Amino acid sequence: MTTKLMGTAVQRVEDQRFLRGEGRYVDDIAVDGRTLHAAVLRSPHAHARIIDIDVDEVLDLDGVHAVWTYDDLTGPMAEPLPLLIPHPALTHGRTQYALARDEVNYVGEAIAFVVADDRYVAEDAVGLIKVSYEFLKPVVGIDNARAAQHLVHEDVPGNIGARLEQNVGDAPTAIAAAPHRLELDLTVERSACMPMEGRGTVARWDADINRLQVWTSTQTSTGVRAAVAVKLGLDLGQVDVITPDVGGGFGVKIVHPWPEELLVPLAARALGRTVKFTEDRREHFISSAHERGQVHHVEVGFDDDGRLCGLDVEFWHDHGAYSPYGLIVPIITSTQLLGPYKPNNYRVVFESLYTNTVMVTPYRGAGRPQGCYTMERTMDAIAAYLGKDRAEVRAVNFIQPDEFPFDQGLIFQDGRELEYDSGDYPASLEKIKALVGWDEFPAYQAEMAAVGRKVGIGLACYVEGTGVGPYEGAHVHIETSGKVKVATGLTTQGQGHATVFAQLVADELGCRFEDIEVVTGDTRRMPYAVGTFASRAAVMSGSAIHLAAKRAKEKVLRIAADALEADESDLEIIAGVVSVKGSPGSSIDLGTVAVLSNPLRYAFDEASQAATQFSVGDPGKAPVPEDEEPGLEGKDFYSPERATFASGMHAVIVETDPLTAEITILKYAVVHDCGHLINPMIVEGQIHGGVAQGIGGALYERMAYDESGQLLNASFMDFLMPYVTEVPDGIDIDHLETPSPLNPLGIKGAGEAGVIPSAAVFASAIEDAEGFPITAMPISPSELFALRQQRAEEKS
Amino acid sequence: MSEELHDVRLVVNGTTHHTQVPARRLLSDALRHDLALTGTHVGCEHGVCGACTVLVDGKPMRSCLIFAVSAIDTEITTVEGLTEPDGSLGPVQQAFAECHGLQCGFCTPGFLTTITAGLAENPCPTHDEARDMIAGNLCRCTGYQNIVKAVERAAVLIEERTS
Ligand code: FES
Numbered sequence: 001m002t003t004k005l006m007g008t009a010v011q012r013v014e015d016q017r018f019l020r021g022e023g024r025y026v027d028d029i030a031v032d033g034r035t036l037h038a039a040v041l042r043s044p045h046a047h048a049r050i051i052d053i054d055v056d057e058v059l060d061l062d063g064v065h066a067v068w069t070y071d072d073l074t075g076p077m078a079e080p081l082p083l084l085i086p087h088p089a090l091t092h093g094r095t096q097y098a099l100a101r102d103e104v105n106y107v108g109e110a111i112a113f114v115v116a117d118d119r120y121v122a123e124d125a126v127g128l129i130k131v132s133y134e135f136l137k138p139v140v141g142i143d144n145a146r147a148a149q150h151l152v153h154e155d156v157p158g159n160i161g162a163r164l165e166q167n168v169g170d171a172p173t174a175i176a177a178a179p180h181r182l183e184l185d186l187t188v189e190r191s192a193c194m195p196m197e198g199r200g201t202v203a204r205w206d207a208d209i210n211r212l213q214v215w216t217s218t219q220t221s222t223g224v225r226a227a228v229a230v231k232l233g234l235d236l237g238q239v240d241v242i243t244p245d246v247g248g249g250f251g252v253k254i255v256h257p258w259p260e261e262l263l264v265p266l267a268a269r270a271l272g273r274t275v276k277f278t279e280d281r282r283e284h285f286i287s288s289a290h291e292r293g294q295v296h297h298v299e300v301g302f303d304d305d306g307r308l309c310g311l312d313v314e315f316w317h318d319h320g321a322y323s324p325y326g327l328i329v330p331i332i333t334s335t336q337l338l339g340p341y342k343p344n345n346y347r348v349v350f351e352s353l354y355t356n357t358v359m360v361t362p363y364r365g366a367g368r369p370q371g372c373y374t375m376e377r378t379m380d381a382i383a384a385y386l387g388k389d390r391a392e393v394r395a396v397n398f399i400q401p402d403e404f405p406f407d408q409g410l411i412f413q414d415g416r417e418l419e420y421d422s423g424d425y426p427a428s429l430e431k432i433k434a435l436v437g438w439d440e441f442p443a444y445q446a447e448m449a450a451v452g453r454k455v456g457i458g459l460a461c462y463v464e465g466t467g468v469g470p471y472e473g474a475h476v477h478i479e480t481s482g483k484v485k486v487a488t489g490l491t492t493q494g495q496g497h498a499t500v501f502a503q504l505v506a507d508e509l510g511c512r513f514e515d516i517e518v519v520t521g522d523t524r525r526m527p528y529a530v531g532t533f534a535s536r537a538a539v540m541s542g543s544a545i546h547l548a549a550k551r552a553k554e555k556v557l558r559i560a561a562d563a564l565e566a567d568e569s570d571l572e573i574i575a576g577v578v579s580v581k582g583s584p585g586s587s588i589d590l591g592t593v594a595v596l597s598n599p600l601r602y603a604f605d606e607a608s609q610a611a612t613q614f615s616v617g618d619p620g621k622a623p624v625p626e627d628e629e630p631g632l633e634g635k636d637f638y639s640p641e642r643a644t645f646a647s648g649m650h651a652v653i654v655e656t657d658p659l660t661a662e663i664t665i666l667k668y669a670v671v672h673d674c675g676h677l678i679n680p681m682i683v684e685g686q687i688h689g690g691v692a693q694g695i696g697g698a699l700y701e702r703m704a705y706d707e708s709g710q711l712l713n714a715s716f717m718d719f720l721m722p723y724v725t726e727v728p729d730g731i732d733i734d735h736l737e738t739p740s741p742l743n744p745l746g747i748k749g750a751g752e753a754g755v756i757p758s759a760a761v762f763a764s765a766i767e768d769a770e771g772f773p774i775t776a777m778p779i780s781p782s783e784l785f786a787l788r789q790q791r792a793e794e795k796s
Numbered sequence: 797m798s799e800e801l802h803d804v805r806l807v808v809n810g811t812t813h814h815t816q817v818p819a820r821r822l823l824s825d826a827l828r829h830d831l832a833l834t835g836t837h838v839g840c841e842h843g844v845c846g847a848c849t850v851l852v853d854g855k856p857m858r859s860c861l862i863f864a865v866s867a868i869d870t871e872i873t874t875v876e877g878l879t880e881p882d883g884s885l886g887p888v889q890q891a892f893a894e895c896h897g898l899q900c901g902f903c904t905p906g907f908l909t910t911i912t913a914g915l916a917e918n919p920c921p922t923h924d925e926a927r928d929m930i931a932g933n934l935c936r937c938t939g940y941q942n943i944v945k946a947v948e949r950a951a952v953l954i955e956e957r958t959s
């Protein structure tokens with residue numbers, strides 16, 4: 001008997017490499033004295049016209065190989081960077097140039113590119129470039145963008161890139177007719193992914209075969225490949241993109257091509273040398289991407305039980321200086337805001353606004369944290385208004401288990417209907433209440449109050465569309481050694497794909513787990529792929545790998561049945577050996593089957609010798625029959641009709657210091673439903689990491705822009721990411737497994753869940769502790785202190 | 797003008813390396829780019845994240861804040877030097893594997909070196925001391941839960957291996 005690895009906490013195979021210091025991140029590639037290094041001159045001003053760029057002094061510097069500005073770019077390289085995801089509502093999409101042409105629109109925008117013997121010299125050179133600017137008025141923050149006294153782009157009126165409205169029923173009328181009504185204004189500030197490894201690209205031009213090899217720290221190697229080919233005027237077949245180990249992504253690395261992802265290959269080809277760019281931390285703050293900044297206005301109508309009659313949400317999304325990633329973030333907010341609830345009537349409208357700040361693209365959760373925060377703040381407000389239990393108000397609005405599939409009547413980010421496939425929200429609620437001690441909390445709160453301590457409990461629920469299409473593919477190749485090589489095109493940045501995908505292959509194929517090697521993000525191995533985002537890797541590539549392994553297995557059985565003179569249905573594969581059930585003596589191992597699959601003239605290895613005892617194929621037919629191919633391989637693609645919807649609920653108990661307003665987490669609980677778990681250890685790891693990022697976003701992290709568009713906290717010293725001291729000692733996790741009917745494994749995505757409800761759940765808990773509304777997140781102790789004072793003044 | 801180069805002798809993981817570097821070359825860059833010991837990672841270059849932590853004469857230090865020329869006459873241990881001579885994982889590395897103490901692995905070398913030094917100083921940390929031991933290192937993936945477990949597990953493994 002073999003035990004299934006699906007659902008087992010298998011230790012990660014990739015760790016062996018990482019723990020020995022043998023990971024290969026992009027800056028670890030091409031470590032030799034011959035590699036050239038690039039540095040970028042970035043705009044120190046948020047909004048200015050470039051009058052002149054003087055590079056004369058750089059040319060005299062020893063060790064400099066190239067210095068380029070916009071004027072040096074030609075053809076497609078001189079065009080704006082692509083707008084990756086156009087949308088009819090994005091009437092004024094704008095993207096930057098690889099190097100600024102005549103205007104800069106944020107501090108950090110690339111102006112000049114220098115290639116030198118090493119990074120130190122390249123930075124010296126950058127320091128010698130002189131740029132004269134004519135200053136323009138910067139637009140910073142949503143209020144200023146809306147006021148539109150100044151424009152980010154002259155040709156974008158009102159700074160409005162897009163306006164999108166969706167309606168289900170007639171919310172304004174339903175709200176006007178509802179027994180009770182409330183209005184809320186809710187804001188969330190900017191944060192960012194902040195992977196520990198920034199961006200980076202290495203390129204090498206092989207003049208002997210006219211081929212470019214690019215290593216880049218990306219969430220989509222196929223996307224980068226297509227972009228590089230087009231921009232450099234190469235055929236797709238001349239470009240290989242390899243994503244090595246990636247030190248975290250969290251969304252920011254889905255954006256492509258970054259200016260450097262084009263300039264580095266361009267330089268490699270022009271100079272005939274390997275060229276490397278490694279982003280430093282300050283650059284990551286000011287020249288990659290941010291997210292989360294939104295302002296929301298809610299109008300809600302409800303009945304005496306707190307049941308929604310209608311919900312009308314208007315919000316403003318700060319998308320920074322450019323909009324390469326389209327409207328994905330605000331569309332997700334506007335649709336996923338509904339969470340596990342039935343709004344009955346819903347109107348949502350957003351404006352996506354330009355500001356002179358770093359552009360905004362998805363960060364783990366991608367608009368859902370803001371949506372969840374908006375919805376859950378509304379639920380809490382309804383409960384407070386009616387004097388009801390917050391969990392009860394949520395429960396009366398839940399979609400019930402027998403109502404799936406449930407169509408919310410909206411169009412989701414993938415252009416498909418927002419139709420939930422499965423879930424059990426009442427069961428999740430029962431679990432989270434038990435896990436956090438919801439019903440016992442009021443007594444505890446009173447007890448604490450009696451000794452002068454303030455504690456509060458918060459609850460937040462979410463639904464997350466995961467595993468969006470269009471597709472992923474996989475290739476499974478059994479070598480004559482019996483080793484199984486698996487390739488899928490999407491990339492990996494810490495999710496343990498080499499382990500979980502191998503688990504799936506071992507289960508389906510019956511080979512030994514140790515014999516499997518998984519490669520991701522290498523266009524030489526799988527040229528058709530989309531990328532790793534939207535909690536889609538396990539669902540999409542996991543399903544594709546499962547299907548590809550099934551195909552490989554079918555071929556194994558076909559050949560083995562022939563060789564063993566048995567019926568396919570009588571065969572089983574265990575630990576890499578195919579045998580006739582009940583007569584283990586009659587067997588053949590996978591490597592030998594691989595030899596038989598490929599009628600080659602030459603024999604090299606032991607498996608080939610072993611194969612001579614078997615004869616397969618019909619002597620009356622061609623050695624490779626018409627409907628067969630040589631080799632023992634399976635390839636397949638998975639393309640679901642629509643996303644699968646994971647869900648969950650978080651609860652937190654906080655204590656707020658009566659004097660200092662310091663916020664301490666006493667307990668954090670998570671109930672999580674991502675369908676069947678492939679590897680529970682890895683899923684829990686994803687939750688832990690998400691919760692920590694969520695805590696950062698709720699209590700500490702913000703992008704502190706001043707009114708001139710300078711980012712004042714562009715370092716780890718000043719941008720406060722959680723250390724261990726900021727995360728709770730233990731996170732209580734319980735799982736519910738509601739399988740997805742949409743894929744063969746019944747799985748749903750798990751990557752983003754941990755971060756989605758954080759702002760909502762902390763606002764809820766702090767409000768409970770303090771007794772006044774919390775409407776702006778993140779919240780620092782000094783802000784909470786100020787709110788207390790404001791309340792005291794209002795009262796007196 | 798060319799930069800003046802200085803001869804430096806760096807003893808890393810027991811091996812002596814001779815190289816020439818400009819005075820301003822960071823130890824982290826010298827290790828990574830001159831000696832090709834790329835296990836040491838650079839996450840911030842300003843001494844806050846701890847990814848670049850190496851042991852200098854047994855003490856955890858941030859190699860992004862040290863010039864290579866000032867590391868002459870020291871014994872440096874990097875993550876590569878934490879592996880056992882037979883190639884198997886050292887106790888702290890093993891504990892990370894068992895406890896799922898890493899995801900993307902970028903911060904990991906800094907944690908491994910920091911914990912190695914921490915446990916040398918305090919072989920039996922209490923739970924709070926285990927948390928304290930890693931309080932100067934940033935990780936964006938794991939939420940630290942399993943890293944704390946790994947500290948505690950490593951303490952047990954070291955005890956087992958030395959007894
Ligand atoms: S790289 Fe040295 S502390 Fe961050």
Ligand code: FES
Binds near residue numbers: 904
């Ligand atoms: S494991 Fe990715 S930063 Fe720590």
